[in-house]
Amino acid sequence: MSHDATTSHEGIRDDLFDAAFLGRVEQLALLARRMASSGTRANRRSRVVGSGIEFADHRGYTPGDDLRNVDWKLFARTERLNLRLYEEEEDLSVYFLIDRSTSMTMAPDGEKTLLERALQVAAALSYIALSNLDRVAVVPFSDKITAPMRPVRGRAQFFKILRVLSDVPPGGQTDIQSAFAGWLRTQPRPGLAVVISDFFDAKGLGDALRLLTYRGFEPMVLQLVDRSLLDADVQGDLAIVDCETGETREIVLTPQLLARYRVAFEQLGHEVQRAASEVGARCLQVDLSVPFDDVVMRVFRAGGFLG
Template sequence: MLTPEHLHHLRNLSLAARQAAEGFLNGAHASRRHGAGMEFSQYRPYQPGDDLRRLDWRLAARSDRYYLRESEIDTSLTVHLLLDASASMNHRDDNGLTKLDYARLLLGALAYLATQQGDAVGLSILSPGGLRHLAPRADARQLPRIYHALETAEATGHFPAPETLAPLTARRQRALTVCVSDLYEEGTEINSLLTRLRATSGDVLLLHLMAHNELAFSYQGAVTFRDLETGQTLQIDAGPQRAAYQQQLQEWLRITAQQARRQGFDYHLLDTAQPLDAAMREFLRRRRLS
């Protein structure tokens, strides 16, 4: 299993996404309809009018009977990827990766997985400077477009205002929305956007990124923290504050997960020091249910 650091050090998002995703393709089928798909399922007797190209001629030679090979094929859908590109995503973990670095790898891998399933994939990068949106498409050129948009994305400012995000919910389009965010917000702007998207598009998978040094509070001694979005600073002695911090963090995570699920989101917490497999497994599970 490739670690996020190994994938990041490839310095090639296309290659990293493919390497991270390929191990998860087998068995990732959204339905059990039978047809002319890629994965063999069963035989059935030939009937007049069937496509002769699907006949198993070797079986016919052995048995003097004609059978067609049926396969399990996917029911394609629309996958809409959302990247929170506010400044808090510049937080750097002890492994050297920022949350934005991890999000690029994760969304690249999910885009690759969805494309391999025949889905139409779109990407929206949410930043205060404006909405960067690639409409969902299922053509061969969409993946390079998504990779380029992710590679050139920068995390700046606050989470964008509702008027900036209005085009995302302007029309109804059935889709599986996958949002990658650290859920750092002034009020409830992220939750409000996802609530509107669930109403207009359907299923929402919320992947909550937290750096390992945030989760474990691995800091030592006197530390100065700076809010990446407001610029405010706080100086503390890490040791005496560790227990209280971790208690408050666990309570916040519990409430955050509870509220997200109450809103109907499929919520999952991700540690940016961990491989991408857990998030991809949840994506494929959610896709099968969509």
Template sequence: MPNAPSPHYKYLDPQALDKLKNLSLAARQVVEGFFAGMHKSPHKGFSVEFAEHREYTPGVDPRHIDWRVFGRRDKLYVKQYEEETSMRCYILLDTSASMDYKSESSLTKLEYGSFLAASLSYLLAFQHDAVGLITFDDQVRSQVPPRQGPGHLRVLMEQLEATTIGKETKLGATFHQLAETIKRKSLVVIISDLFDDASELVSGLKHFRHKKHDVIVFQTLDPAELNFPFDDVSRIEDMETGREITSDPRAFRAAYLEEITNFLEDVRGGCNEAQIDHVLTETNISFDTFLGAFLAKRQMTMI
């Protein structure tokens, strides 16, 4: 992995990336080139887009040497095209109103998800995989198409920093829309609290699998959303709709915990059925610790 990036990127933590560096090479061996960049695309004869120059190394087809660059720099470089990347990845980041929540954690769910998205983008970009970013609430709000290279990383970081909290979400409908939009077989990474009707959102997730995409879901929750430590709360306001619910505190807590447990089981079961990687993370867990553990486990299960 290259040297740590400039710290002026809000969501790139050089110390966190340094902790992940030993996983980057190991993860390159994973099935279908996850974090790979180790083999050329099998597609031949297609119209391709020039991506960047890479320094020539022994074993690379010399027909791709750019002799004009050699004349200027007195060093051999080859042209790399988008079709040569081993993988295309789309990171889908939920920016709906519920993602703005935090209790005792230092980060909102959106901020935590942005750190995850930035770290993944960094790893992919510097391993010459193409990575793109889509933000959404009840519809797609921004879209950066997958590209390669450090220059594209700057575009992704700027988009993350420009992202603001949105409206209520419609996960099922949005996932169906995006599954039809992403044409080429890709890795789709979804970062969301998944707060929507379980059957509808699972249906949307399965649509990605129907289109032959590999799907990873990072369900990002605040710890208070899992254990509901509010014994004296009698009034709850929905962050997305503004609707208020009044109830006896103890009865409400018991009902809530039962509801969230059933919801998580439904989501987890639907993902398992569709062979989707579903991973729950809490915003009080260091994102680099979480991501490092996930990468190591994914590597072991896919080799």
């Protein structure tokens, strides 16, 4: 996509990340901080013993524990050895797993593609995360991970994020489970994994999300859909071609069959939500017609993004 899109001399796509976009992202960041201070933030602190200053809990002593952490006052009352546990704030790693497969690049002539919308949303959320001193990494995938990025921190890295997003190559078949498995083999630091995709994957999403949670990630699912493709007035004898696999099927498209296709499309969205809820992940389905800033605000309203 970056090859034929408009890019500036810094390698950032002007058609996606122009000045207006950047100004809108700044406003979104301010709005997000206000929403966080109002108590809607989730608790995203690591429960480790030691360097923290805020008491969290006790736990029983086991041989080998540092005796400096023993709560002797409690021992005097109960004659049992317990350790004091402190919560320690740590910087969060936020991974934007962006589906770059061919299905994400389909759009009517002159219209934005799902991939472009995904890049914009990821850029906006990245800025907010960087502003929150979290670590951010962009991970494009199709059936595998291409050029995994090391997480960066600080708002100064935002343009690096933009360059990475601008260079996301479109194409490939969707295989989320294989892509995630390959990525997890690179031992990424656990964190928040925001999966942005249309989830047109024959293998489904459940196993991929379970793999993420098993490795300690907190997944968040953002399904982008383009319902304008459902409203096409094409009828008759057709040969439908899968844009990713090239498989062809001959059908006689009637209004009744198109209605059943719409039902199946909605069922696919329900399946994505069910897979997300099975692992406790938040799921959001957003149509392409929704502006990117509204998408960002919906993410915040849904909760779970940043802590």
